[in-house]
Amino acid sequence: MMGRMVHCGLFLVLLADWLPAQVTFDRILSANQEPQNWLTYSGTMLSQRHSQLTQITPQNVKNLQLAWIFQARSLEKFEATSLVVDGVLYTVQPPNDVVALDAATGRTYWVYSYSPSAKARPCCGRVNRGLAVLGDRVFMGTIDARLIALDAKTGKPVWSTQVAKPESGYALTHAPLIVKDKVIVGTAGGEYGIRGFIAAYDVNTGKEVWRFHNIPEPGEPGHETWAGDSWKTGGGSVWVTGSYDSDLNLTYWGIGNPGPDWNGDSRKGDNLYTDSVVALDGDTGKLKWHFQFSPHDEFDYDSVQVPVLVDMEWQGRPRKVMLWANRNGYYYALDRANGQFLTGKPFVKVTWSTGLDERGRPMKATTAASSPEGVLIYPGNQGGTNWYNSSYSPRTGLFYIPSWVEYNTTYYKLPVEYHEGRTFGGAALRANVGRRGATLTRLEDSEGYGAVRAIDPKTGDLKWEFKMSDVTDAGVLTTASDLLFTGGREGYFFGLDARNGQMLWKAIVGGVVASGPMTYAVNGRQYVAVAAGNALFSFALPQ
Amino acid sequence: MRVARFLTPLLFAAALFAQHTYTLADIENGGRLYLANCTVCHGPDGDLQPGVNLGRGKFRRASSDDELEQIITKGIPGTGMPSHDLTPQQVESVVAYLRSMAASGHSTLPSGNAARGKAIFEGKGECLNCHRVHGSGSYSGPDLSDIGLVRRTAELEKSLVDPNAEILPDNRVVHVVTKDGKEMTARLLNADTLALLVLDAQGQLHSYSKSDLREYSLMKDSSMPSYKGKLTTQEMGDVVSYMASLKGAETR
Numbered sequence: 031m032m033g034r035m036v037h038c039g040l041f042l043v044l045l046a047d048w049l050p051a052q053v054t055f056d057r058i059l060s061a062n063q064e065p066q067n068w069l070t071y072s073g074t075m076l077s078q079r080h081s082q083l084t085q086i087t088p089q090n091v092k093n094l095q096l097a098w099i100f101q102a103r104s105l106e107k108f109e110a111t112s113l114v115v116d117g118v119l120y121t122v123q124p125p126n127d128v129v130a131l132d133a134a135t136g137r138t139y140w141v142y143s144y145s146p147s148a149k150a151r152p153c154c155g156r157v158n159r160g161l162a163v164l165g166d167r168v169f170m171g172t173i174d175a176r177l178i179a180l181d182a183k184t185g186k187p188v189w190s191t192q193v194a195k196p197e198s199g200y201a202l203t204h205a206p207l208i209v210k211d212k213v214i215v216g217t218a219g220g221e222y223g224i225r226g227f228i229a230a231y232d233v234n235t236g237k238e239v240w241r242f243h244n245i246p247e248p249g250e251p252g253h254e255t256w257a258g259d260s261w262k263t264g265g266g267s268v269w270v271t272g273s274y275d276s277d278l279n280l281t282y283w284g285i286g287n288p289g290p291d292w293n294g295d296s297r298k299g300d301n302l303y304t305d306s307v308v309a310l311d312g313d314t315g316k317l318k319w320h321f322q323f324s325p326h327d328e329f330d331y332d333s334v335q336v337p338v339l340v341d342m343e344w345q346g347r348p349r350k351v352m353l354w355a356n357r358n359g360y361y362y363a364l365d366r367a368n369g370q371f372l373t374g375k376p377f378v379k380v381t382w383s384t385g386l387d388e389r390g391r392p393m394k395a396t397t398a399a400s401s402p403e404g405v406l407i408y409p410g411n412q413g414g415t416n417w418y419n420s421s422y423s424p425r426t427g428l429f430y431i432p433s434w435v436e437y438n439t440t441y442y443k444l445p446v447e448y449h450e451g452r453t454f455g456g457a458a459l460r461a462n463v464g465r466r467g468a469t470l471t472r473l474e475d476s477e478g479y480g481a482v483r484a485i486d487p488k489t490g491d492l493k494w495e496f497k498m499s500d501v502t503d504a505g506v507l508t509t510a511s512d513l514l515f516t517g518g519r520e521g522y523f524f525g526l527d528a529r530n531g532q533m534l535w536k537a538i539v540g541g542v543v544a545s546g547p548m549t550y551a552v553n554g555r556q557y558v559a560v561a562a563g564n565a566l567f568s569f570a571l572p573q
Numbered sequence: 574m575r576v577a578r579f580l581t582p583l584l585f586a587a588a589l590f591a592q593h594t595y596t597l598a599d600i601e602n603g604g605r606l607y608l609a610n611c612t613v614c615h616g617p618d619g620d621l622q623p624g625v626n627l628g629r630g631k632f633r634r635a636s637s638d639d640e641l642e643q644i645i646t647k648g649i650p651g652t653g654m655p656s657h658d659l660t661p662q663q664v665e666s667v668v669a670y671l672r673s674m675a676a677s678g679h680s681t682l683p684s685g686n687a688a689r690g691k692a693i694f695e696g697k698g699e700c701l702n703c704h705r706v707h708g709s710g711s712y713s714g715p716d717l718s719d720i721g722l723v724r725r726t727a728e729l730e731k732s733l734v735d736p737n738a739e740i741l742p743d744n745r746v747v748h749v750v751t752k753d754g755k756e757m758t759a760r761l762l763n764a765d766t767l768a769l770l771v772l773d774a775q776g777q778l779h780s781y782s783k784s785d786l787r788e789y790s791l792m793k794d795s796s797m798p799s800y801k802g803k804l805t806t807q808e809m810g811d812v813v814s815y816m817a818s819l820k821g822a823e824t825r
Contacts, residue, residue, distance in 0.1 A: 151662075452665075458597045469763040469770075471745045473791050498766045520765040536767070 037452040050423075053115055057208055059276055066551035068114045071160045071205035072419065073548065075312040076339040077273040079421040081549045083372065084511040085556035086571060091513055091525045091535045093571055097557055098136030100129070100566040107544055110160040111205070111419070112548035113168075115182070118212060120163065121566060125156035126172045128180060129437055131372050134552040136568060142185035149197040150174035159270065159545075160205030162213055164233055171202025171215045172496055177231055179213075189236035193217065198453050199224050202307055205271045207368055209312045212239055216268020220332070223263030223289045223454035228272075228308075230315055240315030244268070244303050252302035252320075260297035263448045265289030266304045270417050275328055278367060279312045280340070280353065286332035290446045292400060293328065293456025300325035305333050307354065319369035324358045324392065328400045329382060329407055329441065331358035334417045338429070339366060342402065353432040353487050355420050357413030358382070358567070361490045362390065375490030378414035378435050382407045397557070398417070400443045400551050401527055405455035410439030410461045410478070412501070419505030419546035421514070422487070426528050430506045430514060437478035437501065438462050444487075445511070470500050482504075482516050484531060494531035496524070499572040505546025507558070515558055517543025523560055523567070538569055603670025607664055608723065614653065616817075617725050620676055622653075630675030639667045680726035682810035690815025691810055700812075703797065706819060712760070712772035715744050716799060720822030729813045733804075736797035746792040747771060751787055758792065 053069060061067065061074045065082035073079050086094060102108055106124035113120045119133035126144040134164040146156065152172045162169040167188060179188045194200035199222025207214045212230040220226060224243040231237065243267030246252040256264060262365040267286030274281045288297055305324035308317055324331040332382060338353040344363075352366040359380035363372040371390030383392040398407060404441065418432035439461045446456035463478035472479070480502030484493045490552045497514075504517035514528040519542045525535035541563015549558045559568040608617075611627075619627030631682035634649065635641045642664045648656035661666070674676065720729070723770045731738060747761040759771035759779065769781045769789060783789070800809060 124596055453596070453599070455596045458600070460597055471742045471761045471764055473745075473747070473761075473789070498765055500766075518766065522766060 033064060036240075037513065051161050052335070055164065055208060057222075058164070065111050065549075066114075066301075067116065068112065068548045068550050070113070070208065071111055071162070071271040072273065072336050072546075074274065075274040077271075077336045078338055078340065078424070079419050079505065079507050079546065080423050081507065081509045083509055083549050083551055083556045085551070085554075086509065086525075086549075086558065088513060088534055090523065091570060094535055094537070094558070094569045096537070097134075097570040099568075100131055100136045100138075102564045102566070103127075103243075105564055107155045107157050107542075108566070109157045109545050109566055110561060111546045111548050112559055112561075112566065113161055113163055114552075115163055115549075118554045119550070120161050120168055120182075121561070122158040122160060122170065124145065124158055126158055126170065128161065128168060128170055128185060130168075130185060131483060133550060133568075134555070140185035142170060142179065142180055142187070144170075146172055146174040147196055150201060151196065151199050152201045152218070152221060153453070153566045154202070157203050158217075159203060162206040162208050164208045164213070167233065169206045169208075169233075171204065171206055173201050173203065175200040175202055175217065177202065177213065177215055177236065179205065179233070179236060191231060191236040191238070191275075192228075193229065194219075194224075197221065199451055204269060207271050207274065208233070209246075209274050209279065212312075216244070216271065216272075216285075218267040218269055218286070220265035220267035220286045220289055220450060221291060221453050221455065223265065224267070224449045225262060225264055226266035226268060226286065228283055228310065228315070235556060242308070242310055242315045242317065244308075246302065255299040255302040255374055257296065257298035260301075262422060263289050263454065264297065264301060265291075265454075267332065267334075269332065270336050273337040273339050274312060275339055275366060278350070280309045280318055280366070280462060281312050282309050282337040282366065283337050284306055284333035284354075286334055287327055287330045289456045290448075290456035291328075291330045293443050293446050294326055294400075295433060295548040296446075301311055301327070304332055305358070306366070307333055307337060307369075311365065321362075321364055321369045321390065322526060323354075323356045323360070323362065324453070325356075328443075329358075330411050331356065332412060332416075333357065333476055335415065336414075336419060337366075338422050338424050340424070342427075342487070344372060344488070346464045351487075353420075353422060353429050355415050355429070355485075357409070357416055357435075358392070359409040359414035360386065360392070360400045361429070361431070361487075363487055364390075373488070373490060376414075377431055377434055377485055377490065378437075379408040379491070380414070381438075381444065382514075395464055400441050402443050402461075404440045404442040406438055406440045407479070408436075408438045409434060410437045411441075411459050412437070412439075412461075412463075417505070418503055419507075421506040421508045423508040423512070423514075423528055425512060427483075427486070428484045428528070430492055430508060430526065430528070431483045431485065431503060432502050432516065433483045433495075434463070434478050434501050435481050435483075435495075435497075436475050459566055472499055480518055482514070482526070482531065484528075489564060496526055496531040496533070503542065503544035504560075507547040507549060509549060515547040515560070517551075517560060517562060518545070519543075519547075521562070523547070523569075525558075537567070537569065539563065539565075541565070582694050599669040600658065600673045602663070603668070603673075605671050606659065606667050610657060610659075611667075612722050615723060617644050618679070619671070628673055628674045628679075630672065637651055638665075638672075643669060647736040658726065661748055668701030680730045680810075680813060682726075683807055685807070685812070685814035687818045689808075689812040690811035690813070693804065693812050694815055698800070698808075698812060707822065710770055712776045713773060715717070717758075717816060717818055721819040722821060723818040724816075726817055729811065730817050732797075733800045733809050733812065736795040736799060740795055746796070747789055748792055749789040750787045751781070752787050754787075761791070798817070817821035 247262035272283035498553035539562035
């Protein structure tokens with residue numbers, strides 16, 4: 031008996047040696063085939079946040095229990111989605127400490143501590159949403175606009191590149207994206223009059239390989255959409271990770287709002303490529319196509335979403351589609367080969383626009399002109415959704431959107447001037463959803479609420495909604511066993527039936543879930559992990 | 574939530590007094606920082622220090638925002654105005670808040686006498702039938718022990734004259750009926766997707782699972798009567814002075 035076990039153990043050790051020790055780009059491309067791992071921010075390059083793991087099911091999810099907690103040594107917002115590589119979980123303790131944990135026990139292997147420069151001027155918290163991994167390296171963008179490569183086994187820096195000037199407002203908040211031998215990031219800072227860009231760095235050296243300017247300069251196409259010198263401070267942040275289609279060799283990125291946010295007087299024109307999705311060549315960063323969701327925006331409708339790529343049948347023929355629930359309140363489906371608009375429809379109440387034309391361009395409502403007297407707009411400044419991760423399930427065929435419903439903001443336009451490193455806004459805002467603390471006394475829908483809204487991506491029709499009392503900053507995860515996981519601001523973590531939105535399980539995590547849940551497996555046991563409050567929780571079925 | 578209403582009337586001030594432009598978020602943050610750092614000495618209306626009035630948009634020692642930022646960060650040597658350990662962004666938002674204060678209203682009541690106000694509050698005003706101050710009184714209305722720290726006098730006046738005009742989210746009252754038919758009207762402390770937490774008039778805290786309730790709804794009207802006509806303007810001025818003097822128990 032004993033002898034056999036030893037034998038068996040030896041065999042496993044041998045097998046483990048055979049497993050690829052390194053994360054190759056091919057492994058990332060086919061991450062769906064090793065669902066025990068979570069190799070890139072959105073699970074796969076298609077960014078569906080849909081896992082093939084099926085051990086946890088709608089029948090047994092009620093038994094889910096806490097496997098471990100990692101308490102961050104930090105009181106700042108914990109927004110990262112973890113990565114898991116062969117039993118090791120990598121996450122970011124805010125602002126910029128990379129932590130490697132045993133994914134089965136939560137015990138720490140190593141911590142890399144980084145102190146961002148005091149010059150960093152993040153508009154909305156010293157946040158970090160996650161990491162990228164390739165080979166034996168882990169990559170992190172920092173709040174003071176550095177890109178750092180670490181040794182995945184020791185946490186020691188291999189190289190560090192200053193991507194942009196933090197004192198001008200540039201910051202990196204999202205997980206980098208690996209494309210072949212490059213690591214791609216985009217800069218945040220649209221509230222400070224930056225000129226945002228997306229750039230690719232050599233994974234081995236940290237040297238910049240290409241750069242795409244989100245705001246075109248004189249001579250570049252699209253420059254004519256900016257009056258005068260306004261392009262110089264035109265904003266165009268990147269807040270979340272892009273996606274990649276290897277057949278087309280295109281990488282897709284959502285671009286943020288124009289600067290100043292709420293007063294467009296000085297920047298007449300459409301203000302390309304703000305509030306757009308851009309499709310860039312994976313090798314050169316050359317623009318293949320773009321689609322602008324909100325031309326000449328004055329309501330801060332960043333396209334701050336991860337492009338969700340789906341291959342589906344569209345009106346009788348197979349098509350490469352991109353699904354997008356935009357901050358501006360519209361849901362869109364685009365052809366991702368060429369950017370052609372396929373369909374679009376509001377997924378929450380929209381008053382700034384009366385509809386989309388046949389090319390998907392919004393028709394602005396005449397009542398929605400921003401003014402010093404104030405104008406009330408749906409959706410409000412945080413949007414119908416925001417950076418919160420949406421999910422697509424190929425099984426249910428539904429697209430799941432973390433939504434802010436019945437939520438508005440009144441914008442009072444103000445004059446605004448650019449001063450380096452200072453906020454560059456141009457309005458005072460007032461929302462019906464107030465700033466909310468540990469307690470909430472909202473009982474009526476008209477005060478705005480959070481929900482997961484499940485829509486049919488072919489029509490944009492609402493199929494079901496799971497309502498919360500408070501608004502939500504939590505992402506959505508779906509699994510191939512038709513489960514959906516999400517959280518909210520109230521301190522719950524929910525397991526829903528992805529087919530109908532029924533609540534099947536909940537855990538009290540006691541803090542705001544402002545991150546996207548993910549799932550992985552170690553030694554055949556499936557875990558669901560989510561950051562809430564200042565801790566990372568991992569749940570599993572009892573053994 | 575409290576802060577939110579504290580700041581509501583100040584919104585337009587942002588437009589009027591902007592040297593730099595400030596967002597409402599700046600002003601809200603600044604208001605919170607002002608409450609935490611400045612009201613102790615300057616009061617919610619900014620007029621508590623003799624010879625200093627922060628609520629008028631005019632300052633003896635500063636005209637530009639930069640000068641105000643200097644005063645807040647470094648203090649005024651040789652006076653009671655201390656230095657403050659705030660980040661540049663925090664200081665910016667405090668200035669945004671100071672700029673916004675000027676445009677919000679002031680009480681129209683005659684200036685009052687707090688001691689007389691206390692007597693009215695505890696006597697013919699019957700305020701303690703519903704409110705609590707420093708550990709005595711009723712739980713059916715909000716505890717007013719530190720109301721002078723968080724409300725400006727104009728707001729206190731409005732609460733007395735027209736209590737229904739605005740019921741703050743913090744002060745909501747809910748009516749619940751349980752599945753077994755028990756009814757209760759109580760102050761709503763917290764509501765989330767699955768639960769309601771309330772405080773009843775007897776001072777009992779209850780936590781309900783929504784699934785155990787047959788129904789629940791907010792009370793639309795305040796139970797507080799208007800004191801317009803019931804108290805003279807002088808008496809109301811006295812009560813407002815008394816409330817403005819309520820600054821919570823000394824905790825350090």
